[in-house]
Amino acid sequence: MDRLLATFITEARDNLEISSTCFLALEQDPTNTATLDTVFRSVHTMKGSSGLFDITPFTNVMHEAESVLERMRYADLVLTSDHIDTLLDSMDQVSRWLDELESTQTLNHRVDELSNRLCVELRAITGTPNSNHDKTIHVDKIGTLTELTNAPNWVSQLHHVARKTLYKELLISDRHINIITYTPDPQCFLNDVDYRITTR
Numbered sequence: 001m002d003r004l005l006a007t008f009i010t011e012a013r014d015n016l017e018i019s020s021t022c023f024l025a026l027e028q029d030p031t032n033t034a035t036l037d038t039v040f041r042s043v044h045t046m047k048g049s050s051g052l053f054d055i056t057p058f059t060n061v062m063h064e065a066e067s068v069l070e071r072m073r074y075a076d077l078v079l080t081s082d083h084i085d086t087l088l089d090s091m092d093q094v095s096r097w098l099d100e101l102e103s104t105q106t107l108n109h110r111v112d113e114l115s116n117r118l119c120v121e122l123r124a125i126t127g128t129p130n131s132n133h134d135k136t137i138h139v140d141k142i143g144t145l146t147e148l149t150n151a152p153n154w155v156s157q158l159h160h161v162a163r164k165t166l167y168k169e170l171l172i173s174d175r176h177i178n179i180i181t182y183t184p185d186p187q188c189f190l191n192d193v194d195y196r197i198t199t200r
Helices: 003-028 033-050 056-073 081-104 111-126 145-150 153-157 160-173
Strands: none
Touching: 003 033, 003 081, 033 056, 056 081, 056 111, 081 111
16 A cells, blocks of 8 residues: 555544544533644644545545534534534544545545535535535645644645645655745845845
């Protein structure tokens, strides 16, 4: 199995376990901010890292689950037991998809049907209108799989294929990217200073 995919599956399972535990805790205390933050991070990480692979239906479900949790974090929504059941059902399906990815490195032909149904159910929690959920939600961060949220904003401007290639090369070579932020003096042009030479 591809090393990157194997790492994703392992870490996703860890995050699924955390998420399931948090959802059960939220059923007893739906406004616990610490629990909300923990489960949001887990779901957000799974959504982000799944964008490295051609598993858009998986990513879509995680995106909708993240949207529910985001509304909760901003106190726009309080989960009921029915909502928790829907979220747990979604995580159960995600777990089955991980098993499938581990066995075949792909998802079966019914994945779109299952994903669409779960997305509709999750959007019903937030009252979000349903639409054709056919666009890819690409990974918007990069770094290690467990630290996808720490990347600078410019990474999101890279094409998803370039991000995936970059990540694989870094993983295999164990190299690092050094990021330099340079803000030229506002007077540099008046002083005839070419900032491009400084940054070479």
